[in-house]
Amino acid sequence: MRKILLLALLSTFYLGAFCQTEISRAEAMFIYNFSRLIEWPANYKTGPFIIGVYGSAAILGELKTYTTGKRVGSQPITVRTYNSPAEISTCHILVVPFNSTKHMANIVPQLENKSTLVITEKSGAIGQGAAINFLVVGNNLKFELSPGNATKYGIKLSSKLSEMAFKTY
Numbered sequence: 001m002r003k004i005l006l007l008a009l010l011s012t013f014y015l016g017a018f019c020q021t022e023i024s025r026a027e028a029m030f031i032y033n034f035s036r037l038i039e040w041p042a043n044y045k046t047g048p049f050i051i052g053v054y055g056s057a058a059i060l061g062e063l064k065t066y067t068t069g070k071r072v073g074s075q076p077i078t079v080r081t082y083n084s085p086a087e088i089s090t091c092h093i094l095v096v097p098f099n100s101t102k103h104m105a106n107i108v109p110q111l112e113n114k115s116t117l118v119i120t121e122k123s124g125a126i127g128q129g130a131a132i133n134f135l136v137v138g139n140n141l142k143f144e145l146s147p148g149n150a151t152k153y154g155i156k157l158s159s160k161l162s163e164m165a166f167k168t169y
């Protein structure tokens with residue numbers, strides 16, 4: 001009986017990890033495509049295109065894998081990790097994973113006067129300053145969009161991005 005229970009628990013864990021990996025892989029593809037549908041100010045169009053990830057998350061590895069050798073316009077993509085709000089430097093996109101959303105109140109002030117697109121994974125994060133928030137609806141990965149949150153950071157969203165959004169605020 002113990003073996004059956006242990007096997008059931010392990011298979012549930014494995015299935016959950018597999019699903020999270022698939023979600024992270026899909027989010028990495030979305031993020032790369034978002035980067036091509038957004039216009040940053042002129043001073044953000046030189047040097048590397050930086051995608052930051054706050055804290056540790058499954059998406060970090062998937063982003064590094066998916067973006068290796070890719071560019072946004074003429075800019076090579078660099079993926080960085082930030083472990084505290086004070087570490088956040090100039091980046092084009094900042095991904096704040098589900099378990100780190102509780103730090104949004106400290107992260108958002110660090111982005112003042114920066115043109116950073118904030119992407120989250122937790123319901124309600126749009127109200128905390130995220131411009132894009134991922135949602136899992138049924139078996140599908142969707143995203144909600146706040147053009148107002150993007151605009152306040154000087155970021156111009158493509159109308160195609162708005163058309164693809166699950167919800168727009």
